[in-house]
Amino acid sequence: MGKPKALILPPKSRLDEVCSDTCKSLINEHFDPLWNETGVDYTEEELAALIGSAEIILTSWGSPAITEAMLEQAPKLRVIGHAAGTVKGRIPPTAFSKQVRVFSAAPRIAHSVGEYCLTVLMSSLRYMPTFDKQVKAGQWRVSSLKGRELAGQTIGIVSASSTARAFLKLLAPFHVNVLVYDPYLKDEAAAQLQVTKASLEEVMRCSIISIHAPKLPATYKMVTKEMIASIPDGAILINSSRADVLDEEALIEELQKGRFFAALDVFTKEPLPEDSPLTKLDNVLLSSHVAGATVQGHLALMEGVVEDILKGFKQEKTSMEVTQAMWENMA
Amino acid sequence: MGKPKALILPPKSRLDEVCSDTCKSLINEHFDPLWNETGVDYTEEELAALIGSAEIILTSWGSPAITEAMLEQAPKLRVIGHAAGTVKGRIPPTAFSKQVRVFSAAPRIAHSVGEYCLTVLMSSLRYMPTFDKQVKAGQWRVSSLKGRELAGQTIGIVSASSTARAFLKLLAPFHVNVLVYDPYLKDEAAAQLQVTKASLEEVMRCSIISIHAPKLPATYKMVTKEMIASIPDGAILINSSRADVLDEEALIEELQKGRFFAALDVFTKEPLPEDSPLTKLDNVLLSSHVAGATVQGHLALMEGVVEDILKGFKQEKTSMEVTQAMWENMA
Incomplete structure (x- = not known):
C-alpha cells in the first residue's frame, strides 16, 4: 500500500510561514505530496482539477475554499487539514457525512491569543505606554501614577473558549480569581479550570474583563449598552475575539468618557478606519487583529495539523480534529 | 508584661500607602504604638528624641536614617522593620552586634518587579507600542510586522536575586529555557530553580536578557561594552535593577543603531534628563524607576514586615529578616 496522496495548497512563500522544515520532512515521509509550485494560491x-486523486488536502490562509461540488469530485478524500484558524466557510459541513475527517490548527493559535491577552492586560495595569511617553517627554514622576499588580485580582471571562483556556494557563502563577460566563460550561469543567461560573452581567462588572466569545447569531451584541455602562471605573476590558459580540457604538461612547481602559484587537469594521473615534483615545491600546498572529505560532500550525492527522490514522486520540458536534458552536 | 513599644515613623499620608487597615489593627493588637501625628516625616x-523608649521601630521611604549614635541612645531597641526596599544606608550594620533584629520588605517588592519584567518583555515581543501607533495613524497591517511568542524561548538572567526569582515564578507556564549568571548561585539552588548556570558572556548573547544584579563595587559596569556589542540583533534587554551594572554609554550607542530593543526602568542619572539620547529612540520602552512600585505591592509592605516580626518573636522561621551575612552582598 503506497503513501496517501496529499495536496498541499499554500504556495512556497505562504507555506514557509506556517510549515516548519520538520513538518515538510514529516509530509515527505508519510505522504505522497503534491506541493504547490505555482508561486501563488490556486484558483x-x-x-x-487537482482534487480527484487527493486523499489528504492541507490548506491555510489564502487557500481556496473547498466547496460541496469539489467534495463530489473527490471520492478518495479522507482528510482535510487547515493550518490556520476556523474551518467555517472554508470546508462544507457535508464533509462529515462523507466521512472526511477535518483538522484545524485553531487550538495552536489559541496560545498566541492567550499571550496577547496577558501582554495587554499587564501593560495596561502598569500604565507602560503612559510612563514611556512621560519619560520620553522629560517628565519624571510628574503625577502620582502608580502601576497595579495582577496577582490576586479578579478577572471576568466571557466564554470559556480555547483562547480563554490558553489565557487561564498563563494566569496560574498570579493566583487570580476567575469568573466565567459560558452557558455551555459544565460544572465539572469549571471546577477543573478552577473558575467560578457567573452571569454575563456579573462578569461585565469585574475590574478586568476579557472577551473570548465566538461570532455566532446567539452572541451578536450580547454585551449590551447597559452592560458596558456597568463596567467599573478604572477597569480594563480586553477583546481578542470578535467586535460583533458587543455593542461597539456604546463601547466607544463609554470609552470617550475616559472611565476605563480597553485593549482592542478586533473591530466591527476592519481595517479600522482612521477616522474612528477609537484612534483618538489615550485610554485604548489598539492592534490590527493580530492577537493570534506570531512568528512561532504560525510556524507551528501545519506541523500541529500533520502530527494530529498521523495520530488519527493510528486511531490515537486527536486534539485538533473538528467534529460535526463541535461545528455548531464554532465561530 | 506589657506590649512592646513601637515607634511608627511614617506620617499618615505616607503610612496609608504602605500600611493596610489590617496591618494597623495588627500593630494596635500586638504593640504599644506611637504613631507619627505630625503630618510630616520626623527630622x-x-x-x-523619641528613640530612647522604643523597642520596635517601623520605617519606610522618607523616614530619617537610623544612625549609630541613635542606636547608642536606644537601649531597649530589639527590632527595626523597614516597609520599603534596601536597608543599606538606612540602618547601620552595628545593629547586628547590638542584637537588634532587622526586617526589610524587599522580598515583597520583588514580586512587583517580576511583574514589571514580564510586562515589558511580552509587550516588546508583541510590538504592542508599534501596533498601537500604526492603528491609531490609520495604518492597518502596513508592514509584515509579526509578534513573537514567549513560550519556549531562551532567557538570560544576570544575577539570581529576589527579583529574578519572582520573575522566574511568573515564567513557569511558558516553559522557557533559563540561563543564569550568578557567581553565588549554588548548583543545587540552580537545579531547584530549573535554570542552567552560565557565564556572563553567554547570558549576554541570549535573545532575551534581564538584568537583576545589585549595585555593588563588584558589579560596577560588569556588563562591558564588548558584552553589549555581543547582544544579538532583534534581542530584548530588560534592566529593572541598577544602571551602574552596565556601561550605559555603550548601551546607548548600540541602541542608536536600532539593532535590538531595551526596556529600561533605571538610569545612571535619575531623573533621566530630557536631552538623554534614550528619549529619542523608538526601540526603547522607558519608565521612571517604578518596576517595584505598585498600589497593591506598596500596601502590603508594612503588613509583611509586621507579620514577619511577630513570627520572629515566636521563634518561627522568618522570611524578611536581614542577617549580617546577607548584608555584604546586598545592594
Missing part, C-alpha cells in the same frame, strides 16, 4: 478551478 | 533630631 478554485485549479483546485477542482 | 533626625525628632527621631533621636
